[in-house]
Amino acid sequence: xxxxxxxxxxxxRQLAIDSYLHVSAVVQCVVIxxxxxxxxxxxxxxxxxxxxxxxxxxxxxxxxxxxxxxxxLIPIVGLGVPPTVISLVLYALLPIIRNTIxxxxxxxxxxxxxxxxxxxxxxxxxxxxxxxxAWPSILTxxxxxxxMLMGILAIAAYAKGPGLGNLIFSGLSRVGSPTAVPQxxxxxxxxxxxxxxxxxxxxxxxxxxxxxxxxx
Numbered sequence: 001x002x003x004x005x006x007x008x009x010x011x012x013r014q015l016a017i018d019s020y021l022h023v024s025a026v027v028q029c030v031v032i033x034x035x036x037x038x039x040x041x042x043x044x045x046x047x048x049x050x051x052x053x054x055x056x057x058x059x060x061x062x063x064x065x066x067x068x069x070x071x072x073l074i075p076i077v078g079l080g081v082p083p084t085v086i087s088l089v090l091y092a093l094l095p096i097i098r099n100t101i102x103x104x105x106x107x108x109x110x111x112x113x114x115x116x117x118x119x120x121x122x123x124x125x126x127x128x129x130x131x132x133x134a135w136p137s138i139l140t141x142x143x144x145x146x147x148m149l150m151g152i153l154a155i156a157a158y159a160k161g162p163g164l165g166n167l168i169f170s171g172l173s174r175v176g177s178p179t180a181v182p183q184x185x186x187x188x189x190x191x192x193x194x195x196x197x198x199x200x201x202x203x204x205x206x207x208x209x210x211x212x213x214x215x216x
Contacts (some may be wrong), residue, residue, distance in 0.1 A: 103134025
């Protein structure tokens with residue numbers, strides 16, 4: 001335990017930087033994935049075949065092992081940020097697409113009919129009625145994707161991606177040395193802590209951006 005505290009105290013600055021890069025990469029990839037997934041969800045949610053196809057394709061991506069996907073991307077886009085971002089965005093799509101479709105499909109038709117009855121266009125109904133009502137479901141998908149990406153990003157160290165995965169990989173590659181276990185353990189624990197913090201932030205965002213009537 002003493003060696004663990006010694007390692008943390010001697011690497012505070014680097015640990016802070018790696019933690020920031022880890023969270024930043026995950027949040028940015030979730031935002032990109034959300035934009036893509038919501039657009040896809042809007043395009044297909046009225047079509048059972050389209051919804052099933054979009055969900056199936058996103059599910060297929062999720063079944064590809066992260067090492068394999070990174071291995072495929074490295075010869076195409078190189079090492080570092082590009083393969084990391086592409087793989088994280090692809091893995092984040094399924095929960096958000098599925099929840100977008102579920103949220104939009106669950107909107108009461110009488111509500112949209114009433115909105116159209118007072119003169120709202122299709123786009124206004126979508127932006128002012130349907131998407132706000134589907135927002136809690138979309139946010140849940142974002143939470144699931146964020147938790148998933150926090151762990152997947154650690155594996156992206158294989159492609160020289162940013163974040164705490166480099167610390168874990170470095171420790172595992174030096175098994176037997178005095179700092180091997182502290183390195184791997186510190187990286188793992190920090191990922192868990194940061195994932196819990198992000199989940200708490202999503203809960204707070206949900207409370208602040210969802211009306212009381214919808215929450216009820």
